[in-house]
Amino acid sequence: MKIKEVIVVEGRDDTAAIKRAVHADTIETGGSAINERTIQKIRLAQSKRGVIIFTDPDYQGERIRKIISRAVPGCKHAFITQADGTRKGDIGVENASVETIIRALQDVKSEMAESAGEITADDMLEHGLTSGSGSKERRIKLGERLGIGYANAKQMLSRLNAFQISKAEFLEAMAAIEEHKEDKS
Incomplete structure (x- = not known):
């Protein structure tokens, strides 16, 4: 499955999980400390191809999602549940199965301003x-x-x-x- 939009994730492990599931390009935020350079990359991706925000189902993931949504209007959103993203007490997109990631990307939601x-x-x-x-x-x-x-x-x-x-x-x-x-x- 090929994804046209650029998928915004938190880190390298998330990128690896996405690439196991689909053919897609990603932008990594580097965690919760999103800088202006990363926001600029996301803006460019949004203007050229569109963006899907796919962050961890936890407090920091939601915080990152909000920061990006405010700075880059019109992004799409992919979600997994905490249960689907948890393995051995660790929560994140990197822990989701290939099937869960594909399902989340097939069910993206478009944000309306x-x-x-x-x-x-x-x-x-x-x-x-x-x-x-x-x-x-x-x-x-x-x-x-x-x-x-x-x-x-x-x-x-x-x-x-x-x-x-x-x-x-x-x-x-x-x-x-x-x-x-x-x-x-």
């Missing part, structure tokens, strides 16, 4: 995603089901709208999560 805001904070509250017992677990499941990764409540609302997840998609995902919960009870 101006979102319609179809999903509201009230929707998040109504579905137990913002506070209370189990809200984090529901956000994890929602992020997995929609392929947009885990985020805290405020970030999840922003992500749902930035990736233009429709209200119908949101409600369908929440219904499936609730149905699955009842099956386990």
